[in-house]
Amino acid sequence: MPDGNAAPPAEVRAMFDRISPVYDLMNQLISGFQEPRWRRRAVREARLAPGQSAVDVACGTGKVAASLARAVRPGGRVVGLDFSSRMVDRARRERRSGRGLSFVVGDAMALPFGDAEFDAATIAFGMRNLPDYGRGFSEMTRVVRPGGRVVCLEISRPRSALGRAIQRWFDWIVPVIGRLAGQGDAYAYLVASTRGYPAPDRVAAIMREIGLEDVRWTPLSGGIVTLHAGTKPADWSPPAR
Numbered sequence: 001m002p003d004g005n006a007a008p009p010a011e012v013r014a015m016f017d018r019i020s021p022v023y024d025l026m027n028q029l030i031s032g033f034q035e036p037r038w039r040r041r042a043v044r045e046a047r048l049a050p051g052q053s054a055v056d057v058a059c060g061t062g063k064v065a066a067s068l069a070r071a072v073r074p075g076g077r078v079v080g081l082d083f084s085s086r087m088v089d090r091a092r093r094e095r096r097s098g099r100g101l102s103f104v105v106g107d108a109m110a111l112p113f114g115d116a117e118f119d120a121a122t123i124a125f126g127m128r129n130l131p132d133y134g135r136g137f138s139e140m141t142r143v144v145r146p147g148g149r150v151v152c153l154e155i156s157r158p159r160s161a162l163g164r165a166i167q168r169w170f171d172w173i174v175p176v177i178g179r180l181a182g183q184g185d186a187y188a189y190l191v192a193s194t195r196g197y198p199a200p201d202r203v204a205a206i207m208r209e210i211g212l213e214d215v216r217w218t219p220l221s222g223g224i225v226t227l228h229a230g231t232k233p234a235d236w237s238p239p240a241r
């Protein structure tokens with residue numbers, strides 16, 4: 001069995017379709033309004049310049065994709081991809097598609113893009129939902145050019161005392177807020193999916209195993225979120241799976 005989320009993908013998709021109307025507001029509350037700062041760090045790690053291109057995998061309502069699009073203007077191209085069509089609908093409505101920014105429905109496990117099509121690939125709070133993390137990283141790496149960046153921002157289980165205190169609050173408050181928003185099951189899933197996600201050193205090992213190099217990780221906000229990034233080597237080929 002590969003490292004991956006045990007929940008059936010069809011159920012995960014239906015759940016994200018269902019919570020799409022409240023998703024952005026809930027995120028701000030749950031993160032204590034920290035998420036814009038985390039996303040900015042992720043975009044910086046993509047090391048993009050005007051005129052370049054990027055894909056944001058599991059883009060949700062398109063916040064990271066919109067920031068990436070600002071980083072590559074003028075002349076650049078950014079695609080946000082998500083398998084929840086309702087999330088993609090919201091992204092198209094709220095992030096002003098056009099001017100090099102577009103959104104598509106698609107599966108992170110089989111990205112509908114050619115090899116080496118982008119300068120960078122990002123994923124924010126999406127990796128822990130995938131049934132096979134290695135395959136997720138491998139697909140992101142495949143569509144990035146040699147020398148391009150693969151960046152993953154994800155919730156993590158902190159080690160510091162402060163981080164663990166924040167985590168206990170998170171584990172308690174998230175299902176409560178979820179129930180108040182009428183989405184109890186979905187937000188119980190959110191807590192469960194973070195518990196099943198590997199520790200940062202294991203995530204880094206998965207990235208190295210699929211062939212990324214210069215893999216680094218940075219804990220943010222006491223380690224409740226971790227930013228991983230690596231570079232695609234010139235001689236990369238997809239791992240046999």
Ligand SMILES: C[S@@+](CC[C@H](N)C(=O)[O-])C[C@H]1O[C@@H](n2cnc3c(N)ncnc32)[C@H](O)[C@@H]1O
Pocket residue numbers: 009012013016017027057058059060061062063064081082083084087106107108109123124125126129130
């Ligand atoms: C927690 S949300 C994160 C959304 C967004 N990246 C953000 O930062 O707010 C996780 C997203 O992953 C998407 N997702 C989960 N599994 C996926 C898959 N196999 N392929 C594409 N998208 C997927 C969900 O539909 C959902 O929009």
